[in-house]
Amino acid sequence: MSHAHHAVHSTGRPFAFNPANETAFQNLLTKYPTKRAVVLPALWLAQEQEGHLTVESMEYVAKRLEQPPVTVFAVVEFYTMFKTEPVGKHHMQICRTLSCTMRGCEDLQSVVERKLGIGPGEMTADGKFSFEMVECLGACGTAPVMRMDNRYWENLSVEKLERLIDAAAEGRDPAGEDFNRG
Amino acid sequence: MAKKIISIRFDKPGNHTLSGYTANGGYRTLEKLFKMTPDAVTEEVKRSGLRGRGGAGFPTGMKWTFVPRSTDKPKYLCVNADEGEPGTFKDQLILKHDPHALIEGIIICCFAVGIKTAYVYIRGEYDFPIARFSAAVKEAYEAGYLGRNIKGSGMDLDVVVHRGAGAYICGEETGLIESLEGKKGQPRPKPPFPAVVGAFGCPTVVNNVETIAALPWILENGADAYAAIGTEKSKGTMLFSISGMVERPGVYEGEFGVNLWDFIEQSTGGIKDGKKLKAVIPGGSSSAILTADEARATKLDYESIAAAGSMVGSGAIMVLDEDTCVVKALEVVLRFYAHESCGQCPPCREGTYWLYEIVHRIREGKGRPEDIDLMLSICPDMSGRTVCVLADSAAIPAASYIKKFRHEFEAYIDKANPPARRLHPGGVNLEARAL
Numbered sequence: 001m002s003h004a005h006h007a008v009h010s011t012g013r014p015f016a017f018n019p020a021n022e023t024a025f026q027n028l029l030t031k032y033p034t035k036r037a038v039v040l041p042a043l044w045l046a047q048e049q050e051g052h053l054t055v056e057s058m059e060y061v062a063k064r065l066e067q068p069p070v071t072v073f074a075v076v077e078f079y080t081m082f083k084t085e086p087v088g089k090h091h092m093q094i095c096r097t098l099s100c101t102m103r104g105c106e107d108l109q110s111v112v113e114r115k116l117g118i119g120p121g122e123m124t125a126d127g128k129f130s131f132e133m134v135e136c137l138g139a140c141g142t143a144p145v146m147r148m149d150n151r152y153w154e155n156l157s158v159e160k161l162e163r164l165i166d167a168a169a170e171g172r173d174p175a176g177e178d179f180n181r182g
Numbered sequence: 183m184a185k186k187i188i189s190i191r192f193d194k195p196g197n198h199t200l201s202g203y204t205a206n207g208g209y210r211t212l213e214k215l216f217k218m219t220p221d222a223v224t225e226e227v228k229r230s231g232l233r234g235r236g237g238a239g240f241p242t243g244m245k246w247t248f249v250p251r252s253t254d255k256p257k258y259l260c261v262n263a264d265e266g267e268p269g270t271f272k273d274q275l276i277l278k279h280d281p282h283a284l285i286e287g288i289i290i291c292c293f294a295v296g297i298k299t300a301y302v303y304i305r306g307e308y309d310f311p312i313a314r315f316s317a318a319v320k321e322a323y324e325a326g327y328l329g330r331n332i333k334g335s336g337m338d339l340d341v342v343v344h345r346g347a348g349a350y351i352c353g354e355e356t357g358l359i360e361s362l363e364g365k366k367g368q369p370r371p372k373p374p375f376p377a378v379v380g381a382f383g384c385p386t387v388v389n390n391v392e393t394i395a396a397l398p399w400i401l402e403n404g405a406d407a408y409a410a411i412g413t414e415k416s417k418g419t420m421l422f423s424i425s426g427m428v429e430r431p432g433v434y435e436g437e438f439g440v441n442l443w444d445f446i447e448q449s450t451g452g453i454k455d456g457k458k459l460k461a462v463i464p465g466g467s468s469s470a471i472l473t474a475d476e477a478r479a480t481k482l483d484y485e486s487i488a489a490a491g492s493m494v495g496s497g498a499i500m501v502l503d504e505d506t507c508v509v510k511a512l513e514v515v516l517r518f519y520a521h522e523s524c525g526q527c528p529p530c531r532e533g534t535y536w537l538y539e540i541v542h543r544i545r546e547g548k549g550r551p552e553d554i555d556l557m558l559s560i561c562p563d564m565s566g567r568t569v570c571v572l573a574d575s576a577a578i579p580a581a582s583y584i585k586k587f588r589h590e591f592e593a594y595i596d597k598a599n600p601p602a603r604r605l606h607p608g609g610v611n612l613e614a615r616a617l
Contacts, residue, residue: 031342033256033382039364040347044306071365078366078524080348081306093307097268098467099425099500101514135350135518136268137307140425140500141432150309 008055009085015056021045025064035065039075043082052083080134088123088130090168093147096133099140104157108144109133111161128169185411187399187419188392189435192279198314200321203282209327211286211401215293216335223294227397229405231417236262236353236390237466237496239484246295246387248377255384259292259300260362260376263315263391264346264353266305267466268518269498272421272433273391277304277311280395281318285327285341287394290401292339295387299340303358306346316343350522354570355388357524368524369570390496392421412438416483420497426463427454427503438483442472445482446499457503461586465495467515468575470582471508491582508587509594512580513541519576530573533564537580549595558584 017025024045028038042065046057053076062072076082094100094108109120112131116124123130139145142154146161153164167174196202203209215223228243249257261284265273276284288300302319304312319341322328330338344362351357352367359381361367380386396418400408409417416438422445425431429451436445442464446452453459462477463469470492472480480490487494502511516538523534537560540553561577568574584591 031340034363036364037362037382040361041345044345044347065364067364074366075364078349079306079346082347096514097518098463098511098514099269099431101510102426102500102502102506134348135521136266138265138271138274138305140269140271140498141423143425143431147307147309152310 009052010055011050013056015046015050015054015060017045017060018049021049036067036071038065039067039072040079043072043076047082052086054084086123086127089128090130090148092129092131093134093137094131095135095137095139095143095145095147097136097140100137100143100145103143105133105144107158108146108156108161111158111165115162115165129165185419185437186435187408187411188276188280188283188395188421189433191283192275198279198281198318200282200318200325203280208282208398209286211398212289212327212333212335215290215401216333216337220294220296223290223401226405227294227400230400230408231405231412231415232393232396232400232408233417233484234390235392235396235420235497237267239494242389242393245377245389246291248375249295249385249387250378253385256299256382257295257297258381258384258386259288259295259297260355260358260381260386260388261288261300261302261391261394262353262355262358262388263302263304263308263311264350264358265308265391265496266350266353266522267468267496267498268515269423269425269463269466269500270496271423271425272497274308274311275421275433276391276395277308277315281315282322283395283398284315284391285318285322287397288341289327289332289337289339290397291387291389291394293337297387298338299342301342301344301362301381303344303346303352303362305352306348312343312345319343349524350518351524351570351572354572357570358388359386366524368526371569413481413483413485415485416494420494422449422482422497422499424450424499424501426501427457427506428452428501429454436482439486440482441478442480442482442487443474443478446477446501450501453501453503457505459501460504460506461502461508463498463500463502463579465493466498467500467518468571468578469493469495470578471502471586473586508583508590509541509545512583513538513545515579516541516576519572523572527568527570527573529564529567530576533560533573534576536560537576541580544591544594547594547597549591551595553595554584554588554591557581 028041042061047053058072059069062069096105116129118131120133137145144156146153164174191197191206224243224246232242233239263273328341346352349367352361354369356370357367376386376388411418419435419437422434422436434449459474462472464487476490480486484494520534520538523530525531540557543549561581564573564577
């Protein structure tokens with residue numbers, strides 16, 4: 001309920017699914033008995049297409065699914081993963097729940113603040129990094145954990161996170177490095 | 183060595199592919215399944231004693247029998263892979279390492295209940311588990327294990343992977359259904375239960391990933407073999423997610439009935455860095471905390487943990503060592519529930535908020551002497567007064583941490599002796615900081 005207030009962002013230009021997402025959307029319509037059930041999957045497509053959800057893309061989803069726009073806006077507001085403002089190229093989500101706090105997630109927050117100069121909810125001026133502390137990511141056995149670039153970075157330490165940020169900043173793919181246990 | 187049922191193939195390379203899974207004996211129960219009647223399958227699952235592994239521990243076979251036998255409406259299965267209870271990280275291993283066992287279990291459940299569409303609701307953050315499971319579903323369709331007329335049996339079944347979008351409450355079964363229907367995941371008043379009025383107004387079974395993944399073993403080896411494992415009322419094995427201040431956190435499969443602390447110690451190598459045990463949270467962050475003495479004296483099964491005043495829940499065991507601050511632990515737990523309350527019931531919306539605010543000010547050194555009892559007085563006004571149990575999930579830890587570790591809370595209010603601000607002093611402490 002205390003989810004952050006979502007500012008609403010407009011691009012000022014119309015939105016439409018690209019051809020690949022249009023195909024995916026048509027496929028989704030065959031998977032559910034109601035159009036409304038496609039709201040979440042369609043919002044995922046829209047968000048993946050533009051990086052975040054805009055007024056135009058949310059209204060587009062509502063129109064395509066024959067829903068009042070407000071029902072789509074309310075859904076977007078409810079779920080933490082739907083973003084209505086731009087996020088960085090690398091959006092860092094550091095888990096702050098119990099096991100990750102026991103294993104040092106506060107140190108990870110300090111690394112981000114010190115190295116990148118941004119706090120939770122902020123983005124670097126070059127748009128490369130943004131950052132938020134999130135509730136349990138469901139990977140407590142490899143705490144502390146961060147989600148970035150659509151994957152988990154596990155068993156993190158101050159040193160590992162520093163390396164990870166350096167690699168991402170320099171455009172290297174850090175995935176090859178030994179960050180994960182399994 | 184404890185019996186392994188669910189995790190037996192986790193370490194086998196390539197098991198996540200169809201060829202790997204079939205080489206490991208996968209899908210061979212289907213031949214047997216299609217020779218049985220649906221009622222016989224349900225009876226087998228009932229006799230096995232399998233209970234839901236999502237947290238509530240409800241008998242699985244019995245849950246299936248609540249679905250009306252004759253109905254004109256379609257019936258649905260919702261597989262709950264929203265794994266959100268803090269401390270729980272077991273279902274992701276099934277999705278990643280044994281996805282076809284889940285599909286095989288889905289086929290068994292849907293055959294027994296007469297279901298033609300199953301939705302697998304996976305939490306949105308699980309990028310890799312979603313990719314792994316989706317790939318397995320695709321392979322299963324191509325090989326004729328899903329779709330029309332499965333392996334010539336006449337059974338039709340579609341499996342749809344549905345991605346969540348970040349909301350703990352969608353792990354509550356009616357919250358999950360609301361979310362699946364494209365709405366905010368706000369739980370529904372019950373009755374009617376989902377078995378009668380569930381997804382899209384139709385009869386619906388909601389089962390946890392691990393529950394469904396146990397079905398192939400039960401069908402292959404028989405209900406008696408499963409029921410022979412564990413205790414009189416807690417049958418079989420369970421995946422326990424063990425995290426916190428232990429040497430080797432991880433998911434460990436255990437047989438019910440063993441000593442709780444022995445199981446933790448033998449699985450993980452005990453407390454990290456040779457420290458002493460302070461407390462164990464046995465069933466996810468919504469369960470009551472056990473002191474070190476209680477954890478050493480308790481058996482690990484539904485009834486024993488309940489008798490000790492807590493619960494097995496989702497099998498999420500979190501371990502606090504002697505350096506862990508219980509006040510800060512409660513602050514982190516209550517922040518979670520205050521953040522995740524869906525907001526529809528005032529006792530939860532207001533109760534979780536105020537419990538967090540009060541423990542936060544206590545931990546900041548701004549607590550008043552009466553604040554501890556104020557928190558204890560709020561808890562009973564939250565429990566049992568809401569649509570779902572999220573309010574209880576905050577009130578239960580709050581009351582139990584305070585009752586068992588009251589001196590730690592009092593130390594924060596006694597300004598002469600202010601404790602450290604951190605939850606745990608370990609790791610590289612760059613700077614002491616508030617959350």
